[in-house]
Amino acid sequence: MEEFTIETKNLTKISDRKLVDNINFTAYSGEIHAIIGSNGEGKTVFAKLLAGVRQKTSGSILINGSDVQIHDIVSAQNLGIYMIQQEQVLFPALTVRDNIISGNERKVGSSRIWAPSKKKADQICRQYLSKFGLDLDLDAPVSSLSAMEKRIVQLVRALLGRPRVLILDELSSSLTSQEIEITFRFLEELKREQVAIIIITHNYSVLLRYCDRVSIINDGTIIGSYSREEFSNPDFREHIDKLKMNFTYPSLRLTPGEELVKIDHISGGMLKDVHFSLREGEIIGLAGLVSSGRTSLVKAIMGDLKLTSGAVTFPGSKERPFINIISEVDADMALFNCQSIPFNITASNFKRITRHGFTSNKKMNLYGRHYLDKLCFRNVKPDTRVAHLSTGNKQKLIIARSLFNHSNIYIYNEPTKNLDATSRLELYNILNALILEGATVLLISSDFSELIGMCSRIILLKDGRQIGNYSTNYLSVEALSKELE
Numbered sequence: 001m002e003e004f005t006i007e008t009k010n011l012t013k014i015s016d017r018k019l020v021d022n023i024n025f026t027a028y029s030g031e032i033h034a035i036i037g038s039n040g041e042g043k044t045v046f047a048k049l050l051a052g053v054r055q056k057t058s059g060s061i062l063i064n065g066s067d068v069q070i071h072d073i074v075s076a077q078n079l080g081i082y083m084i085q086q087e088q089v090l091f092p093a094l095t096v097r098d099n100i101i102s103g104n105e106r107k108v109g110s111s112r113i114w115a116p117s118k119k120k121a122d123q124i125c126r127q128y129l130s131k132f133g134l135d136l137d138l139d140a141p142v143s144s145l146s147a148m149e150k151r152i153v154q155l156v157r158a159l160l161g162r163p164r165v166l167i168l169d170e171l172s173s174s175l176t177s178q179e180i181e182i183t184f185r186f187l188e189e190l191k192r193e194q195v196a197i198i199i200i201t202h203n204y205s206v207l208l209r210y211c212d213r214v215s216i217i218n219d220g221t222i223i224g225s226y227s228r229e230e231f232s233n234p235d236f237r238e239h240i241d242k243l244k245m246n247f248t249y250p251s252l253r254l255t256p257g258e259e260l261v262k263i264d265h266i267s268g269g270m271l272k273d274v275h276f277s278l279r280e281g282e283i284i285g286l287a288g289l290v291s292s293g294r295t296s297l298v299k300a301i302m303g304d305l306k307l308t309s310g311a312v313t314f315p316g317s318k319e320r321p322f323i324n325i326i327s328e329v330d331a332d333m334a335l336f337n338c339q340s341i342p343f344n345i346t347a348s349n350f351k352r353i354t355r356h357g358f359t360s361n362k363k364m365n366l367y368g369r370h371y372l373d374k375l376c377f378r379n380v381k382p383d384t385r386v387a388h389l390s391t392g393n394k395q396k397l398i399i400a401r402s403l404f405n406h407s408n409i410y411i412y413n414e415p416t417k418n419l420d421a422t423s424r425l426e427l428y429n430i431l432n433a434l435i436l437e438g439a440t441v442l443l444i445s446s447d448f449s450e451l452i453g454m455c456s457r458i459i460l461l462k463d464g465r466q467i468g469n470y471s472t473n474y475l476s477v478e479a480l481s482k483e484l485e
């Protein structure tokens with residue numbers, strides 16, 4: 001592929017306010033260009049304008065200096081611009097094969113009339129999936145895949161279109177460092193083929209390790225662009241400090257108190273002889289790769305999995321206590337999109353806002369405002385529509401909802417996915433406050449540095465078996481990844 005540039009000149013998008021404000025931006029073929037910034041600053045809206053998912057209000061997009069018209073996704077794709085969105089844009093009930101091939105039929109050799117043969121489609125799907133080390137059942141519905149596998153299916157679908165510009169919105173969230181490495185090894189290959197790769201990320205190590213250039217978005221506009229050689233400039237460091245991307249974990253190690261949950265040699269589903277305890281004042285990490293049994297273990301604790309041996313007990317409670325959980329489903333599935341922000345926050349415990357049998361709107365709004373402040377939502381008001389929130393802000397809303405309902409057992413599955421560094425730190429401090437009050441937290445995360453930074457112990461699961469229960473004092477990300485290989 002020949003070299004080219006994709007540029008924007010004064011690109012602007014106005015909705016109820018300016019979401020993208022006069023952005024001048026250039027990305028070059030054969031580079032990985034990162035876009036960074038806090039939650040809700042306009043990164044996704046900007047990327048969607050390039051990819052034709054949303055339409056600009058004014059300004060222009062240019063390829064090699066010539067104005068191009070992007071009216072919709074198809075016109076963007078005809079110019080070679082493809083985007084992997086943060087939300088999963090897949091057909092959950094269709095097979096892996098159909099999801100990959102849909103929209104790409106002509107590119108895999110079908111005629112105007114006939115769909116591509118199953119044999120040909122399978123061959124192409126396997127060829128691309130194997131680049132990521134995946135050997136998926138092509139007849140499986142996409143809904144049965146893990147987060148990483150779904151992302152790769154979306155990526156493969158885009159790759160079949162032979163993109164010139166590939167935009168990846170938060171590809172690395174919920175991926176382990178190994179999975180990130182596999183993905184970027186492939187992106188490096190595309191880079192050599194002169195594809196311009198634009199990634200939106202909150203992950204500082206991804207930025208340092210893989211990106212050639214970075215643009216910083218604040219309040220809908222680009223406030224600085226830096227090449228890799230400029231990453232040590234004081235000016236750039238100042239931006240990074242402001243975004244807190246180089247934060248250190250506020251780890252708090254307390255002496256564990258009473259046992260709150262005892263997982264006593266349980267087997268059932270895919271779990272085999274898993275055993276550990278959750279005690280007051282502890283954050284315990286749970287690490288495992290795809291299909292390791294993390295979800296089954298959560299189900300077992302919630303009483304939602306039939307056990308063949310062992311038991312989950314709650315010493316100190318006569319009956320099953322209330323467990324506060326953030327599950328792995330996408331924010332869009334977990335929120336009431338047509339209801340207000342205060343409704344979504346207080347929905348976990350309407351009793352707290354009920355007077356004389358009626359929910360009090362006044363109390364609902366009061367609590368809504370309180371949690372918006374507590375979790376530092378920027379540019380968000382209680383009456384902002386939930387559907388219009390950025391992905392990171394939706395995730396914060398889920399966290400706020402879980403905090404609204406007090407409990408002393410918290411199970412948080414990937415709670416920091418899509419959060420900017422400031423919001424992550426905010427959440428870590430909240431977790432510390434919870435354990436200081438005597439709660440216990442089971443933190444499930446693909447981010448091993450987060451687990452090592454915040455947890456006192458880490459349980460390792462592999463193929464449903466517990467292969468380790470380690471203190472994090474002397475544990476490194478590399479050692480943890482090696483154990484799980």
Ligand SMILES: Nc1ncnc2c1ncn2[C@@H]1O[C@H](COP(=O)(O)OP(=O)(O)OP(=O)(O)O)[C@@H](O)[C@H]1O
Binds near residue numbers: 015019038045420
């Ligand atoms: N359709 C819409 N109408 C009104 N406001 C919107 C709409 N879509 C997005 N916004 C607002 O635009 C701003 C930028 O959103 P965007 O999704 O681009 O943020 P982001 O920088 O990608 O954040 P994150 O890191 O959380 O993904 C947010 O304040 C969001 O609430």
